[in-house]
Amino acid sequence: METPKSPRKEVYRPLTGHSDDRRFSVEDELFDYQNHSDSQPQRRYHHHRNYILWALYMASNVISFVVGGYFGTKMHDSSLNRECSVHTSAYSPLMKDVDIKYAYTSFNGSFLKETVYRRDASPEVDAAWEALGVDSQSPDRPGVIPLQDGPASGLEERHVQRSEKYGAGYFVNVEGMHHLHCLNLVRKSLYFNYAYYKDLGMHAFKNDDHILKLHTTHCLDTIRQVLMCNVDTGLLGQVWYDPQKPAAFPDFNTQHKCKNFDAVRQWAETLQAPPADQIPMDYLKPADPRYILPSTP
Structure with missing residues (x-):
């Protein structure tokens, strides 16, 4: 089983x-x-x-x-x-008041094409020169700077001053504007302009010819010294002209590095004292006998 x-x-x-x-x-x-x-x-x-x-x-x-x-x-x-x-540059208060700048400027050195500054005497030409400020700093319209700016600017006690009653200060002219004033006088004295300005009998031409000559030659020599002091080291090239008979000629149209002239001119104009016929009799500080020169320097 x-x-x-x-x-x-x-x-x-x-x-x-x-x-x-x-x-x-x-x-x-x-x-x-x-x-x-x-x-x-x-x-x-x-x-x-x-x-x-x-x-x-x-x-x-x-x-x-x-x-x-x-x-x-x-x-x-x-x-x-x-x-x-x-x-x-010699010091002046202009340097602290004006921002001096340099910029490239093209000179118009054309030999045959005249600018308004080269033309024969006329009201239009005079207006162009006056717009440059040639009369804004003439000896009879000086400017005034504060007393404290005098020593650094080469001014001393012997220089003419404004009365303390009217704020004191030294009477001054901006030299660059005086140089243009001088150049303008040389222009007016050129043989093709002389008769025109002598007939007007204004400014320097109010004087007799002897004084006018001294004034003009003073200006001429001032310009000479300025040009020598600030001798331009730029170069003039030459160009060809006359396709029929090519010849070389200096190219006076050159580039220069220039100061901002208009800013200087405006500063000089705002500095001006009133015209001589508008200032009070006691506007000037009385002369110190120790500093009175025997004749015009």
Whole structure:
């Protein structure tokens, strides 16, 4: 008789570690994928923002460099202009009141084409010269500077002063304006202008010919000394003219570095004392006998 077989027992076998790892690995990959997908726009945003910030930073540096360089150059030029003016000129209070600048200027040196300043005497020509300020600083219309500016400007007790009643100060003329005054007198004394101004009988031409001659030669020699003192070291080239028979001729149309003349002229004009016929009798400080010269210097 056969022995009956025992029923097979079900044995529980847990999943292996590899199965668990695979399950969690798949879940992790799915999670990472979802996170990666979600972070892509954010990463692009941060990258774009960083690029903009970098670009703004570089642009601000460039702008700062350009602006700083521009103003640095301006300040350097201004300082250099002042140093050059102070180094090459005698002191006057004009230097602290006027911002002296230098700029390239083209000279009109035409030989055949006349400017108004070269034409024969006429009211129009006189008006052009007067607009330059040639009469604004004539000896009978001096300016006045404060007493404290006198010594540094080369003025001493012996120089004529304004009465304390009217504010004191030294009577002065801006030399550059006097030089133009002198050049204008030389122009008026040229042979083709002399009769016109002698007939008018004004200013220097009120005097007899002997005094007029001394006045004119004084001006001539003053201009000579000014030109020698400020000798121009520029060069004149030459050009060809006359296509039929080419010949060389100096080119007087040159470039020069000049001061801002109009600013100096305006300063001189605002400095003026009233006309001689409008000032009170006691406007001048009485002369000190110790400083009275025997004759005109």
